[in-house]
Amino acid sequence: MKTLVTALVALALLTGCAAAPDAALPTGPAPSTTATASSTSGAGLPASEPTEVRIPKIGAKSSLVPLGLNPDETIEVPPVEQPMQAGWYELARTPGEPGPAVLLGHVDGNKQPGIFFRLKELVAGDEVEVSRKDGTTARFRVTRTEQIAKDSFPTEAVYGDTTTPELRLITCGGSFDTAAHSYRDNVIVYAKLV
Numbered sequence: 001m002k003t004l005v006t007a008l009v010a011l012a013l014l015t016g017c018a019a020a021p022d023a024a025l026p027t028g029p030a031p032s033t034t035a036t037a038s039s040t041s042g043a044g045l046p047a048s049e050p051t052e053v054r055i056p057k058i059g060a061k062s063s064l065v066p067l068g069l070n071p072d073e074t075i076e077v078p079p080v081e082q083p084m085q086a087g088w089y090e091l092a093r094t095p096g097e098p099g100p101a102v103l104l105g106h107v108d109g110n111k112q113p114g115i116f117f118r119l120k121e122l123v124a125g126d127e128v129e130v131s132r133k134d135g136t137t138a139r140f141r142v143t144r145t146e147q148i149a150k151d152s153f154p155t156e157a158v159y160g161d162t163t164t165p166e167l168r169l170i171t172c173g174g175s176f177d178t179a180a181h182s183y184r185d186n187v188i189v190y191a192k193l194v
Contacts, residue, residue: 044165044193045096048134050088053103055169057126058118060105062086064130067104075104083109086116092159095130096138096193100159100166103130107172107183116171120147120187128167128191140167140191147173147187158188165193 054061067076067087078085086105093099106114122128126142148154158168167190174185 043163044098045094045132045136045138046134047094047097048132048136049090050095050101050103050130050132050138052131053086054129054131055119055122055126056129058121060086060115060118062105062115064088064103066090077104078106078115080106080109083112083114093165094132095140095167096132096136096165098163098165099161100168101130102159102168102170104170107187114171116169116187119169119171119189120145120173122169122189127194128169128189130167138165138167139194141194142189142191145187145189147185149174149185150183153186154188157190167191167193 049066050064052061052063062085065078065085065087067078067089068091070076075089076087078087083106086103088095089102089104092102095101095103105116105119107117107119108114122142122145124142124144128140128142130138130140132138146154158170169189169191171187172183172185173187174183176182177184
């Protein structure tokens with residue numbers, strides 16, 4: 001637990017894009033079998049890897065690549081050379097399981113818009129669909145969207161455990177810091193399974 005708390009505190013130091021190349025995230029194990037078993041009791045869906053995300057309102061659609069941790073314990077991000085590629089943080093819950101699932105995508109890259117370029121346009125009530133390897137689709141409804149400075153990143157709100165299935169979509173936002181070669185803010189969308 002101490003390692004998780006340390007990693008969560010380190011997350012507040014986000015500095016790159018898509019919750020960023022330099023973002024330290026929880027380093028704990030993948031979802032436990034206890035959490036997966038409880039999800040079959042009606043509180044959510046059983047574990048199944050996500051394969052695709054669709055956000056109809058902003059016309060976003062992407063396959064999902066698994067993202068883990070870099071050797072320095074920062075989260076991997078989808079390749080910036082492929083800005084339309086989204087990813088799923090595989091050390092978090094799978095979309096539909098109780099707890100927060102986390103999807104990352106670039107706002108831009110390689111001098112073109114990224115998959116989450118219009119993410120900041122989402123408002124409460126908008127839908128996000130995530131296809132899963134088991135053939136099911138987890139449908140989420142946005143509860144809120146926020147843009148927040150990376151040095152004020154709401155670590156607990158984004159990655160803290162929840163009793164219901166939830167989804168977090170994260171990208172960069174705000175003004176671009178040319179000296180640091182990164183955006184100053186993150187755009188975070190919070191959603192719940194419907």
